[in-house]
Amino acid sequence: MSISTLDRDALGSLLSEQRAAYEDLRARGLTLDLTRGKPSPEQLDLSQRLLALPGEGDFRAADGTDTRNYGGLDGLVELREIFSELLGIPVPQLLAQGSSSLTLMHETLVWAMLHGFASSPRPWAAEETVRFVCPVPGYDRHFALLESLGIEMVPVAMNADGPDVEAIAALVADDPTIKGMWLVPTYANPTGGVTSPEVAARLMAMPAAAPDFRVFWDNAYAVHHLTTDETKSADALSLASAGGHPDRVLVFASTSKITFAGAGVSFFGGSPANVAWFKGHLKFASIGPDKVNQLRHVRLFGDADGVRSLMRQHRELLAPKFAVVEDVLAARLAAFDVATWTQPQGGYFVNLDVVDGTAARVVELAKAVGVALTPAGSSFPYGADPRDRNIRIAPSFPSLDDLRAAMDALATCVLLAAAEKALA
Ligand code: PMP
Numbered sequence: 001m002s003i004s005t006l007d008r009d010a011l012g013s014l015l016s017e018q019r020a021a022y023e024d025l026r027a028r029g030l031t032l033d034l035t036r037g038k039p040s041p042e043q044l045d046l047s048q049r050l051l052a053l054p055g056e057g058d059f060r061a062a063d064g065t066d067t068r069n070y071g072g073l074d075g076l077v078e079l080r081e082i083f084s085e086l087l088g089i090p091v092p093q094l095l096a097q098g099s100s101s102l103t104l105m106h107e108t109l110v111w112a113m114l115h116g117f118a119s120s121p122r123p124w125a126a127e128e129t130v131r132f133v134c135p136v137p138g139y140d141r142h143f144a145l146l147e148s149l150g151i152e153m154v155p156v157a158m159n160a161d162g163p164d165v166e167a168i169a170a171l172v173a174d175d176p177t178i179k180g181m182w183l184v185p186t187y188a189n190p191t192g193g194v195t196s197p198e199v200a201a202r203l204m205a206m207p208a209a210a211p212d213f214r215v216f217w218d219n220a221y222a223v224h225h226l227t228t229d230e231t232k233s234a235d236a237l238s239l240a241s242a243g244g245h246p247d248r249v250l251v252f253a254s255t256s257k258i259t260f261a262g263a264g265v266s267f268f269g270g271s272p273a274n275v276a277w278f279k280g281h282l283k284f285a286s287i288g289p290d291k292v293n294q295l296r297h298v299r300l301f302g303d304a305d306g307v308r309s310l311m312r313q314h315r316e317l318l319a320p321k322f323a324v325v326e327d328v329l330a331a332r333l334a335a336f337d338v339a340t341w342t343q344p345q346g347g348y349f350v351n352l353d354v355v356d357g358t359a360a361r362v363v364e365l366a367k368a369v370g371v372a373l374t375p376a377g378s379s380f381p382y383g384a385d386p387r388d389r390n391i392r393i394a395p396s397f398p399s400l401d402d403l404r405a406a407m408d409a410l411a412t413c414v415l416l417a418a419a420e421k422a423l424a
Contacts, residue, residue, distance in 0.1 A: 002337035003355075003418055014336075015419040021412045022369065030370035032406035037189070037348035037394040039261050039314075046313050047259040053296035067291035073279060076294040079265065085304040086223055087253055088235050089269040095278065097289045101254035101266040105216060106145055108250060108268075111281040112179070112214075113149055118273065119247065120212040124151075124179055133171060133181035135163035137351060137379030137390050139189040142182045142218070146381075153381035154178065158188060162195030162203075169206040176209040180216055186233045187221035190351045190379050190392040192344025200234035205243030215240075219253045221347040223311050226319050229345060230308075237271065246271045255297060257314075257348065258307060265289075265297055318348075321395040324403050325350050332411035338418040341393075350393040351379075358417040359388045365413040371406050 006014065059067050062078045074080070075096025084091045097104060113125040124130045130151045134143060135158035146153055154171060157164040163183060172178045183203070185195040195203075203215055217236045225231065240249045247270070255264035268278055301307050326343060329352070333339045342351045354362055359376035366373050374392045377385040393410075395403050 001335050003422055004337065006422070008423070011419055011422050014415070015423060018412055018416040018419055022365065022416055025369040025409050025412060028369075030405060030409060032370060032398060032402050032409070033372045034394055034398070034403075034406050034410070035372050035374050036397070037257075038397045039257055040317065040397050040399075042317050043314055043396070044260060046310060046317075047300060050259055050263075050296050050300055053299045054292065055299075058299070059292065059295065061291065061295060065291070067295045070287045072288045072291055073283060073286065075265075075289050076291055076298060078298050079294045079301075080267075082298070082301055082304050082307060083253070083267055086307055087219060087251065087267065087269060088233070089237060089251060093237070093272060093275050094267055094269045095275065096294055097266045097268060099254070099256070099262065099264050099266060099290075099293070101218070101220065101252040101256070101268075102141060102145070104266050104268050105142075105218065105252055107282070107285070108216070108278065109145065109149055109151070111278075112212075115281065117212045117214070117247070117277060127177065127179075129177045131175070131178045133163075133168050133178060134381050135181070135183060135188070136381070137190055137385075137392070138182060139184060139218070140374070140378040140383075142216075143381045151179075152177075155381055158191050158193055160191075160193050162193060162199035165199045165202045165206070169202065172206065172208040172210070172213060174209050178208070179210050179212060180214040182216050182218065184218050184220060185236065186219055186231065187224055187344060187347025189220070189347065190349035192342045192347050192349065192351065194231055194345070195234055197234040197239070200236060201239045201243065204236065204240040204245060204248055208245075208248075213245075213248060215249045217249050217251045219251060221257070222253055223307060224257060224314070224348070225311065225346045226315055226322055227345050231345065237269065240271070247273050250274060258310060259297060259300065263293065265294055318396060320400060321398075321403055322350065324400060325393060325395050325407055328404060328407035328411055332408065333414060336415060336418065339414055348394060348396055350395065352391040352393055352414075353389045354391060354414050355418045355421055356387045356389045358414075358421050359385060359391050361417040361420070362391060362410070362413045365416060366410055369409055369413075371409045371413075373410070 116123040134153045136155040156167045236249045251269035254266040363376045377383040
């Protein structure tokens with residue numbers, strides 16, 4: 001019953017059916033939100049103990065440091081030890097900072113623009129053009145950040161095993177204006193793709209015309225598994241050293257989707273030279289991070305296994321939500337051949353591709369019946385999806401019942417838009 005095989009009569013009945021379903025939706029007065037990948041209140045409750053930690057009288061770090069006071073730019077060593085194990089980065093090369101890794105990415109880019117790296121011929125901002133490779137679909141805030149700094153974006157495809165590395169290698173080989181690229185290596189936002197060790201090795205070894213080419217390795221979902229297969233991220237730092245470019249990769253991560261999204265800890269990792277570079281600029285911006293918050297995270301986790309077991313509790317809450325998304329999409333859309341979607345093994349998103357030229361219409365239809373979706377195109381640089389087909393679904397926040405209702409409404413909108421287009 002693929003929509004492409006329906007004659008005009010059959011399409012007409014499909015259209016009236018979906019119009020009727022859509023009018024029912026309107027009558028229900030829904031207010032549902034699938035926009036941002038926020039943890040649900042139940043997920044936040046998993047870390048509720050943080051509110052009482054480190055507890056009255058508990059303020060000394062393992063080495064005796066009074067966490068209430070200034071200092072300690074690198075962050076608490078015991079927290080860095082835990083994430084060293086989880087992220088595969090030696091402790092001296094891993095800094096623990098404030099609540100947002102996005103802020104660290106922003107700082108890094110601003111310093112690169114103002115000062116450049118040791119291998120930069122001049123500060124990036126002094127270049128006529130600075131460009132970044134952007135795997136698409138990708139994270140909207142990465143793209144907005146580049147746009148805010150006037151860095152141009154060059155899209156390449158994001159595949160199930162990572163970005164299209166052949167295309168990237170060809171681009172960077174003889175274009176010195178390409179100074180870097182984004183990569184969410186594990187459970188990418190929004191495709192859920194996991195960069196394979198082979199793709200990562202090639203990225204770290206490929207020749208680049210810019211001597212200061214950097215891979216911004218945003219490992220936001222490193223431990224955010226949705227199945228019992230707890231895939232390990234490729235070892236970016238070792239691969240960069242082995243590939244002859246030890247300074248190529250800058251690693252970012254945070255506990256935003258481990259503990260409290262708004263009150264967690266962020267991490268920066270890199271080669272010794274990159275860490276020294278980062279601290280060399282950071283020291284003008286801060287006397288030290290919030291060590292009390294870091295200490296309470298240490299008390300909550302205990303060790304790396306504490307993080308792993310907390311993530312399994314998140315999985316218990318999240319996996320049923322991803323199952324609802326899959327159920328509804330399969331039940332409502334599979335037969336019509338009007339969409340493809342990902343079945344992520346981790347992370348926070350499902351990537352839905354609808355009929356070309358209908359994503360914006362689907363989002364508009366959904367909005368009119370009270371279902372908020374991320375604007376069509378937001379997973380692309382400049383918000384421009386060349387095929388107008390991509391929609392990011394963020395199932396973590398709504399309750400299971402709300403999610404089912406929202407997905408059902410979304411499926412109706414996808415079908416309605418597809419039928420309208422086929423008849424147009
Ligand atoms: N990177 C990616 C890929 C994300 O999806 C998100 C959150 N949506 C962030 C970074 C934000 O991280 P933080 O909360 O640490 O700033």
